[in-house]
Amino acid sequence: MSVSPGSSMRTPRRRVAGLGSARSGTGHFWLQRLTAIGNLLLILIALPIVIAAAGQEQAQVVAIIxxxxxxxxxxxxxxxICFHMRIGMQVVIEDYVHTEGLKVLALIANTFFTIAVGSAGAFAVLKISFGG
Known part of the structure; x- marks a missing residue:
């Protein structure tokens, strides 16, 4: 059986079920790379701040932050960092968790965990920043 140039390699069952490439892998790949570059740039900016705060008294660290x-x-x-972490863990979960229900639960937990970590960190920085 030969395959014509324009035909699909998917079986008729897969075409009917809509299974196959979701065409979102490339988007995740580039988003992961862009957030990695952003993380690198922001870490280079934040590193002198952390060095300046290291070893200081609490009042001085609060003043810096x-x-x-x-x-x-x-x-x-x-x-x-939280967004990058969420994307990375999502890819790992999608690739290595094969039970559909467990996969959905893990993806939901991943999202809630990153929101919780980001919210707690943002709360701490904002509380210090606004002098609370």
Whole structure:
């Protein structure tokens, strides 16, 4: 049996069931790379802040984190890292969890976990930044 150039390699059952490529893998790939680049740039900006705060008294660290530009950098870094983590774990779950119900639960837990981590970190930075 020969396959014509324009025909699909999927079986008739797969075509009817709509199973096959979701065509979202490339988007995830590039989004993961873009967030990695963003993380790298933000870490390079945040590293001098962390070095300046290392070994300081609590009041001095609060003053450093309380500066608006520092708080913005830390919040952007936190958001970018959490988003990058969520995408990465989603790919791992989709590739290695084969039971459909467990996969859905793991994806939901992954999303809630990253939101919880990001929210807790953002709350801490904002509380320090606004002097609460």
């Amino acid at each position: 309380g500066h608006p530009l520092v708080a913005i950098v830390l919040l952007l870094l936190l958001f970018s």
